[in-house]
Amino acid sequence: MIVEHGFEGLSMHKLAKAAGVSVATIYIYFRDREDLIQQLYAEEMQKMVEATLRDFNPESHFDEGLKVQWLNRMNYCFENPYSMFFTEQVKHSPLFDRSNIDTRFLHAMHLFVHRAIERNEIIPLPVEIYWSIAFAPLYQLVKFHIAKSSMPGRPPFILDEEKINLTLSLVIKALKP
């Protein structure tokens, strides 16, 4: 509902109707609309973190670790497209509280990058630039895939293993010393 109609389109009435419960029931569990959105966000982020860290070893070689990360993140987005769009909406809204980010996730990402820098597998970069090179291309391709369209006049974009490997190799090349 939030993904389709935005936060303003979310009324407790519509939500209660869609969920088949009473408005009063929703207010037993949530203080107000903001509380509901924040709890939903925390829950979605938790699921995303669990999925992202599956079989991921922060001590692994950068190339290998990044591939695990990409596949985990991609599969999570494909299985939960609403979750991806919803968490993005929250991140770009005043409701977003940065202090709620899972420390286990941050710690794993931090360790992974710093070990890779120590072993001279990648160059040190400001984190925003690192993220924009290491992960932003993946999310853009995932969006093309989910939207089933990319550029005007192009056939539907399918993100398969071959395209993942091609992009990943370019990303890794860009981050090498």
Added chain:
Amino acid sequence: MKNNPDGQEFILVFRTNINRKKDVKSLSPVLNGCSEIIKWNIDLSDCDNVLRIEATHPDHEPVIHLVKKAGYTCEELTD
């Protein structure tokens, strides 16, 4: 700590016409001064302007009385 020896809490929800921060402010002393109310808030972002109360008793009537006396409409939210 409010006087609530058995620690039981009841959540009461009401539909009101309190839709501005100004009104919430003017109602604050009334609700804060009520010993049976543990916590309260009003959801200004929703169309029902829901007043949500955590109280030591399950009765809606005393709250409705309080809010109406302060000049606002207030009814139990049931649907």
